[in-house]
Amino acid sequence: MQILSREQIQAWDQYTIYNEPIRSVDLMERAATCCFDWIRAQHWRGHSFKIFCGKGNNGGDGLAIARMLLQAGFSTIIYILENGRPGSPDFQENLQRLHEITTDIHFIQSENIVISITETDIIIDALFGSGLNKPLSGIAALLVEHINSAHAIVVSIDVPSGLFLDKSSKGHPIIVADHTLTFQVYKLCLLVQENAPYIGRIHILDIQLHPGFLKDNIFHKELTEPALIRSIFKPRNEFSHKGNFGHALLITGSYGKIGAAVLATRACMRSGAGLTTVFVPRCGYSILQSVAPEAMVMTDENDEHLSSLPGDLDKYAAIGIGPGIGTEEATQKMVSFIARRYTMPLVIDADALNILSLHKELLTHIPADSILTPHPKEFDRLFGDHTNDFDRLSTATAKAAELKCIIVLKGHHTIIATPGRQIFFNNTGNAGMAKGGSGDVLTGILTALRAQGYESEKAAILGVYIHGLAGDLAASKLSMESMLASDIIEAISLAFPQIY
Numbered sequence: 001m002q003i004l005s006r007e008q009i010q011a012w013d014q015y016t017i018y019n020e021p022i023r024s025v026d027l028m029e030r031a032a033t034c035c036f037d038w039i040r041a042q043h044w045r046g047h048s049f050k051i052f053c054g055k056g057n058n059g060g061d062g063l064a065i066a067r068m069l070l071q072a073g074f075s076t077i078i079y080i081l082e083n084g085r086p087g088s089p090d091f092q093e094n095l096q097r098l099h100e101i102t103t104d105i106h107f108i109q110s111e112n113i114v115i116s117i118t119e120t121d122i123i124i125d126a127l128f129g130s131g132l133n134k135p136l137s138g139i140a141a142l143l144v145e146h147i148n149s150a151h152a153i154v155v156s157i158d159v160p161s162g163l164f165l166d167k168s169s170k171g172h173p174i175i176v177a178d179h180t181l182t183f184q185v186y187k188l189c190l191l192v193q194e195n196a197p198y199i200g201r202i203h204i205l206d207i208q209l210h211p212g213f214l215k216d217n218i219f220h221k222e223l224t225e226p227a228l229i230r231s232i233f234k235p236r237n238e239f240s241h242k243g244n245f246g247h248a249l250l251i252t253g254s255y256g257k258i259g260a261a262v263l264a265t266r267a268c269m270r271s272g273a274g275l276t277t278v279f280v281p282r283c284g285y286s287i288l289q290s291v292a293p294e295a296m297v298m299t300d301e302n303d304e305h306l307s308s309l310p311g312d313l314d315k316y317a318a319i320g321i322g323p324g325i326g327t328e329e330a331t332q333k334m335v336s337f338i339a340r341r342y343t344m345p346l347v348i349d350a351d352a353l354n355i356l357s358l359h360k361e362l363l364t365h366i367p368a369d370s371i372l373t374p375h376p377k378e379f380d381r382l383f384g385d386h387t388n389d390f391d392r393l394s395t396a397t398a399k400a401a402e403l404k405c406i407i408v409l410k411g412h413h414t415i416i417a418t419p420g421r422q423i424f425f426n427n428t429g430n431a432g433m434a435k436g437g438s439g440d441v442l443t444g445i446l447t448a449l450r451a452q453g454y455e456s457e458k459a460a461i462l463g464v465y466i467h468g469l470a471g472d473l474a475a476s477k478l479s480m481e482s483m484l485a486s487d488i489i490e491a492i493s494l495a496f497p498q499i500y
């Protein structure tokens with residue numbers, strides 16, 4: 001699913017009105033009908049609805065929804081945030097239609113907001129949508145505060161009012177929704193971590209905007225969906241042998257962090273690598289040999305950390321480096337040597353990323369098409385501090401292009417930024433994966449996919465998806481609270497069949 005900017009969504013609206021063709025107010029009716037159908041399906045009979053409307057088209061949607069609720073017999077009161085202007089033409093048309101069936105319409109024009117909201121009320125937030133052009137202030141901000149301080153269920157239309165579609169709204173007054181009914185496609189503001197407290201559960205309503213618009217335009221952001229994943233996934237040929245699936249090398253572990261090596265190794269083997277070799281300090285030898293008997297183990301001459309190279313790097317189809325390696329001086333030298341000399345793409349994670357942050361000059365040397373997998377803190381260490389997720393996303397886009405590598409920025413919707421400035425938002429995974437070891441598992445999966453011949457961009461999209469899907473399967477069986485990174489590895493086996 002494409003993710004459109006505010007301008008693109010407005011253009012799509014106009015394209016539909018012109019090409020379908022359909023009158024603007026009829027398109028609003030279609031959008032409101034979708035919202036009404038969704039609301040009716042919630043079985044909220046017995047509750048009263050309080051509909052808060054602005055005077056733009058988001059408010060127009062709210063008025064149309066109010067009319068439909070009243071006509072269906074729901075107790076409904078309408079509140080309009082007055083701004084002294086007549087309102088958009090479609091707002092005015094819907095106000096007129098509403099006046100024909102109710103007088104229970106109130107205008108909010110004073111800072112003294114005395115509307116009582118009880119726990120059995122359902123709030124429909126149709127104050128502002130994609131037309132928001134400045135932070136809410138004055139009466140609008142007080143109204144948002146009033147709604148947020150009540151304990152009613154809040155359903156936001158299109159976006160929670162106060163959220164900018166494409167830029168940070170940090171620190172501004174914003175409606176805290178339980179449900180967001182958004183039209184046609186995801187908006188960027190509904191995908192970034194910093195807005196998680198506001199958006200509740202997202203429901204995409206198909207209001208049948210004209211499909212021609214998607215064919216006629218190029219978009220740079222999309223949500224990874226099963227169809228895309230299936231188009232990337234390469235089923236195994238019946239006649240294949242282990243040599244067809246590549247030899248993966250994992251450079252991992254230090255004293256006290258051999259677990260990271262174990263997790264990456266087991267995830268790599270579970271994700272289809274033909275052969276897996278793991279390079280660890282000597283203290284990791286017996287551990288790896290016992291918990292991962294299918295892997296080959298090579299050890300460094302050092303007992304506790306990595307200080308040398310694991311022999312001939314060119315014989316491996318893919319190399320993953322970083323989980324648990326620490327940042328000892330000798331390890332820094334080893335990472336630096338590999339970054340400068342190796343020419344095939346690497347999967348670079350965790351302490352290898354921290355080492356790159358300590359020697360930023362190395363960034364320009366990392367092999368083209370390498371996959372970097374930072375979480376936000378590692379990302380900021382690499383590329384500088386960011387105060388919000390939108391800026392971080394812009395930097396990820398720019399750096400992926402500049403360094404010609406794939407940046408996998410981990411989060412609720414992990415972001416995959418490609419050298420071609422394309423951004424993919426992953427849509428699998430859950431909060432149960434926010435635990436030590438999950439990242440090591442991802443490194444193993446990505447290294448395995450690279451070893452099997454997937455190009456880096458495809459390996460990143462597919463690997464992040466499978467990692468999240470395995471996490472979802474583990475959570476459904478074991479709960480988000482108690483699932484472990486090892487459980488994600490076990491669930492990889494169940495995740496693959498879901499994309500066949």
Ligand SMILES: NC(=O)C1=CN([C@@H]2O[C@H](COP(=O)(O)OP(=O)(O)OC[C@H]3O[C@@H](n4cnc5c(N)ncnc54)[C@H](OP(=O)(O)O)[C@@H]3O)[C@@H](O)[C@H]2O)[C@H](O)CC1
Binds near residue numbers: 028057
């Ligand atoms: N494309 C679709 O999918 C459809 C969308 N619909 C709905 O339409 C809204 C967008 O409607 P729009 O009228 O463009 O915008 P809003 O309703 O969000 O805002 C209206 C006006 O409010 C003013 N504004 C903006 N920010 C503030 C603020 N901070 N404080 C006060 N007022 C503000 C602004 O006017 P100004 O003249 O004051 O600048 C806005 O123009 C979309 O979200 C959907 O809900 C259609 O119904 C169906 C198709």
Ligand SMILES: [K+]
Binds near residue numbers: 128129
């Ligand atoms: K809204």
